[in-house]
Amino acid sequence: MTISIWEVMDRGKNGPKMTQQDFSMRIFRACQKLIKKYNIKRNEDEIIPTDDALTRRVFEAGVELFEEVGVYYIDKARVIHFSKDEVYEELDQLPDQVVLGEGKDASILHALGVDEGREPSVCAGNQTILYSSEDIMFQNYKACAENPETDGIWGGVIPTIEGKYEVQTGTPSELWAYRKATEILRRAINAAGRPGMYIRNNAPGIAAAIACFDRERGMRSTDYFEAHGYAELLVTTDILNRAMWAHLNHATLDSGNFGVNGGFGGSVEGAALVAVAGALQGLMVMKGDVLAPFAIPANEKSRMSKKTLWIGSTAIQALANNTHAILSYSAGDHPGSGPGTKEFFYESAAGHITATVSGAHSQGGTRKFAIGHKENFGTPVESWFMAKVCKAAAHINRKRANDILKVLYEKYEPILKHPPEGYTLNELYDLDHFVPKQSYQDLYDGIIDELYELGLVKLKDR
């Protein structure tokens, strides 16, 4: 590590002052210039780009963007700058592998490469959903963890204490609720016979994240730590605190920031450059071990539009093909459609396939994009699906993936503006036996058959 986090903080205190809007518009102007300079143009016939020369140029342009605009430190209203040389030096020093979890359940993450056939590590589970009770939470986590293809599990939270006190960020209730959820997650994976599997519980506040830490009952240093930016090349002291917490525990840190479809990159191509620069933010500012460039939409209800998937895939491939970084991407984590609908599976499959063939471990769990404050809005079935599809996709190449995605996209594109709401665990599951109702099992089995017929043959050959 050449630039310490202290040097980063110092640059943040003394860097050039500007407003956040001025910074964001600088991103736009730089992207416009770099897109022309590097001739970056999306091929609209592909969701997953197959032009390695293009992604090479995206990588170079992304590095140049990062050098030119830097990262905006919101708390100080100043910009933190790094040189290209500093970036390349730290890229060289990234680890070739990291280990998450322990013992027989440990998951080793390497750089996956593109079209190299290496299966990703998958952190599934129903990401950050709200649960109505501790029992349902435990059962759900346990069932997710019992799936052998799942390497890690995301947690959620119960939004009220004793059925009546609201959990509120920044208060003791938040610390209590996330700590409780993490303890239940730890007990659940033990009960599933996977005591060493890695867990992730992304408490919103750093105090709550720290409160989850307990070797015996909560988070461990071998679990999944993350520190991601909130928007395009922005950082806050809270994010730096989260990063430092990982480093103090000698934990693997997953870190990055995203490009926004509709954001200040100014175009789809610009957003891809911003996503690459976001990964470099994770490297240089938060000192991540696993880099996470990803793409989110500004005004869509799903992360699985063609453009958003293209942005994420392009950025991942840019880094996968031109560095030895271990990469994570949550492409399939947030479909617009809700659980229990065929569109949920079509959308998430498109995302999961994109992440794997582009060269990323899928670490984002799975959950309908907008859940509001509805409880139990996820089941283990979606978690199993994520693990299966992410791993099976390692055995197809980008061309095949594009063919599959075109078919899937035709199936879910009509609902993207108004996705089906979906159903809760209570509606999809026999809660007495904690198994899917037959109708949901049949739906799931049918989708697996469809994907198998489309060419994801490893879905059944496991």
Added chain:
Amino acid sequence: MKNELFANLQKAILLQEEDLAEKIAQNIIETGKESALIALREVLPDVSKIVGEKFETGEYFLPQLVIAGEIMVKVSKILESGISIDVEKVSKKIIVIGTVQGDVHTIGKNIVKIMLKTAGFEVIDIGEDVKAETFVNKAEEHHADIIAASCLMTMTLPYQKEIIEELNDRGLRKKYKVLVGGGPVDQAWADKIGADGFGADGIQAAKVAKQLISK
């Protein structure tokens, strides 16, 4: 002639040609006060609607929204200068917008902010992680019409309710309209806490804000 000017003004804004838009605005006021009023009351709102639609379809990204919004602000000032004091002036309504306490997400709020500006509101962004008390203090300070509160995390939803409670405690509830939005927010939540409006996205937020001030 006037219609051609209006059409050219619209085109210049949508093409983000600031100098041209300002020149056309000057030409409009030279044709008379009534033209300036039409431009302010009809042409600019139409442009704002088109800008919102282009953002919704993905043709525009945020920078194009920002630029169009800035041009419209400058054009508005030129047009307003052409209206004398004894003719009704179009006054801007003020919105104070922020992300609630404990939440530092900005993207959604920034999109809504830009859409509100494009729709003709004056928007005061009070930042992120803002206490309920500060929302109300800033609304008082800026003589706002609407308080707009964003949150992206379920655990920060209660802070939207606190804004309404703060207004009630200070006897100011009727003075301000409260508009809420963000990932976990829906109409049911807005109704539950007594908010006046809910915006599912930036375009809806601007529409609802306009409805609130017309009440």
